[in-house]
Amino acid sequence: MSRLGNLGARLYRGEVGYDFIGHRKLWYGVSILITITAIVGLVVRGLNMGIEFEGGAVFTTPKTTASVEQTVHSAEKISGHTAIVQELGDGGMRVQIAGVDTKTSSAVKEQLAEELKVNPEKIDAQLVGPSWGEQIANKAWQGLGIFMVLVVIYLAIAFEWRMALAALIALIHDLTITVGVYSLVGFEVTPGTVIGLLTILGYSLYDTVVVFDGLREGSKNVTKQTKFTYSEIANRSINSTLVRSINTTVVALLPVAGLLFIGGGLLGGGMLNDIALSLFVGLAAGAYSSIFIATPLVADFKEREPQMKALAKRVRAKRAKAEEREGHDSDGPQDGDGPGGEDDGGTRPRITVQDGNGNGAGAGAGVSGQRRQEPPRNRGGRGRPSGKRR
Structure with a gap:
């Protein structure tokens, strides 16, 4: 098995992993910074609209x-x-x-x-004529609105409304970044750009739905156990699909990069640039948002529920008891202290095991159950004589 495959198997089994949920505030900050940059570029520079929209x-x-x-x-x-x-x-x-x-x-x-x-x-x-471009823009906005409504309805039915809301936020995040890149780079916005933007919506949802499916399976009867919190289960779901998400994203980006840098850049493909740039940026942003935005948002929404707060409290209490028990066991009983010693107030009797010479050995707290006492061995004539009595 390759190193990447071995890493993926270990991530899937939970043997290794990165705490994505624990560092979610960092990723939120990075996403907000990128989104603000895109919006500022869009406001200051605007979009380079093609003649299809301006005439x-x-x-x-x-x-x-x-x-x-x-x-x-x-x-x-x-x-x-x-x-x-x-x-x-x-x-x-x-x-x-x-x-x-x-x-x-x-x-x-x-x-x-x-x-x-x-x-x-x-x-x-x-x-x-400009009227034709206006019709295209209106149709594109209508298609985008219908798509988002259908996506939210489907995810709310298939999963739950919190996951639908998180996926919608991730979609808006991806679209904003893609449009902002178009504004900053200065690429012309054509009908090919609109086609690319509508295409990336499905790609950006793919990884999100895969992670959500794993999270749904892992969080069944989550309140009936005290081993993991909901955020920890969400983090395990991300790690278990991490290598899969990376592989699918890279495989999808390679042909798009060929369209963008070879077809559009070297060969002068014209509309290839418009479609390829939106696909390239949208695919990368979609893979990022599914891991660093969508699932952490679901964890944030769920952790606000009373039952999840109670679960987190029980998990912390159980771990605190386990740490206390491990610390007590690592210290070990000392002479005159602890169970079975002279200073335990006689609350637990001291167990004595006799050896063959009649000497007693005190057993500590680790001794439990009954001990079978072996009979004294024959020591060559000592004690009672052997043989027949005369």
Whole structure:
């Protein structure tokens, strides 16, 4: 078995583990800091909305000798609006200009072909109206709202409302971080971005539901035992699925990273960047929130219940008694002290075991039950003579 597999087996059996629940305040602080950073970036910088949401034109040119900087300068000089230029794999350019309508698109196309020294007939022009982008945004918000409502209802029925609430908070956490990264990086928000955001919702819930399922199984009849508190059972559930969560997350991130860094970065995949970035950030944030946010929140919610408070009190009392007993046993009875000694007030009789010579040996508190006394051995003529009497 590999080291990772051996570690996973030991985590599953509870032989080793990390106290995620005990350090939950640290993880809460880290998550709050990241979320605040994302919100500040979103407020200050905003989102770079694509023409699908703002309206404009996209011109795709054939292979040209002009650089990206020259193309940006020419497009902005011709249109009077900000232009976004991306070099394509075949040497052509994708020029995106917001604010260009049907009346001015033909003139912009002709002048752009002249500046880039290409045939205007080979430039592909696509016009997008702002109303279409508004419809996409509204549909996306509707889909997001319906999805979250259904998720909360399902988790409340399959598990309980506390787990549903914790999963909802983790989802909002993941979405906020992903949108904040888009704002800080400056990637363009396109319909591909919306598709990616909706896709990560399922991924971010996957690990959360796996941990919740283990927690539900481990917490059955939890109040009928005094060995673990609810938080400790929740921590064991996280540790038992930790390696599984890491493996599934890494396997899912590898192809997405290929899309983002190779397909989008090296090959200039265009929309691949929009989808891959949201998937990459969302998958990483979902794995983080399922371990460090969702399950600790459930433990916090449950520990506020009176029966869980009573359970924690009983567990602490039992452990205190066990520690006291171990400390007493490690000290051991001293001469003249403790049970069976001279100073115990005669509350427990001193047990004496006779040996063959008639000498007595006092037994301490560890002696229990009856002892069989062996008869004296024959010592070669001593005592009563052997043989027949005359």
